[in-house]
Amino acid sequence: MTDFHTHILPGIDDGSQNVETSVQMLALAKEQGIDTVVATPHFNIEYESIEHFEHKRARAAEALKNAVKGTELEKMKLLLGAEVALTPGLSGKESIDRLCAEGTNCILLELPMNDWTSWVYNEVYAVTAMNYIPVLAHIERYTEIQANVKKINIFEEMDLCFQINSGSFFQFKYKKIINRFIKSGKAIVLGSDTHNMTTRKNDMGSAVSRIEKKYGKHIAERFERNAARLIDGSFEI
Ligand SMILES: [Fe+2]
Secondary structure (H helix, E strand, C coil): CEEEEECCCCCCCCCCCCHHHHHHHHHHHHHCCCCEEEECCEECCCCCCHHHHHHHHHHHHHHHHHHHCCCHHHHCEEEECCEEECCCCHHHCCCHHHHCCCCCCEEEEECCCCCCCHHHHHHHHHHHHCCCEEEECCHHHCHHHHHCHHHHHHHHCCCCEEEEEHHHHHCHHHHHHHHHHHHHCCCEEEECCECCCCCCCCCHHHHHHHHHHHHCHHHHHHHHHHHHHHHHCCCCC
């Protein structure tokens, strides 16, 4: 199983603050049935250069890999990526391909929480026009969508993928929105968006059991198939 959205790398954002926590998070991911983890630290091009981000991320990944060397956690596949804040003009910046999940053409985009004026839609569309596949992070969480679920119609016409947080399947307030997305038939992938071992732990395995029970095994399988295809490059909208 693939976890498409994690803050597992140590000391790089508001996720894991040290290597010990990152190792525990990786062990918990394994326990939840995950074998592929996409590390997606926050990145905002308005505050940081891609070079600086890559440097920091490589160092954090190396620290985690060194810490699990010789253990069974070493076998877990760790792909480097980013949770990229959607900002005006992002699509026009050079090198945004370097923000894609490692070895893929998928870019995890975090939209503003609200005030979705035309630039938001235009930027996402521009990313698709560059032949990248935007994966819209935790689509159920934006206040803009919670206020009016129809706001999603424009994105449904674009070639992209929606990511839903596993933890949201346990929260009543997201029920209606998640049902709407599942019914839409659009591509969905799961991510834990785990940040730590306390308040935001990885619960993907439990979420998948819940999804299987509530929506059917085929839905959970479809989510995982989408993730696998995004990673191996065979994904088609
Ligand atoms: Fe996140």
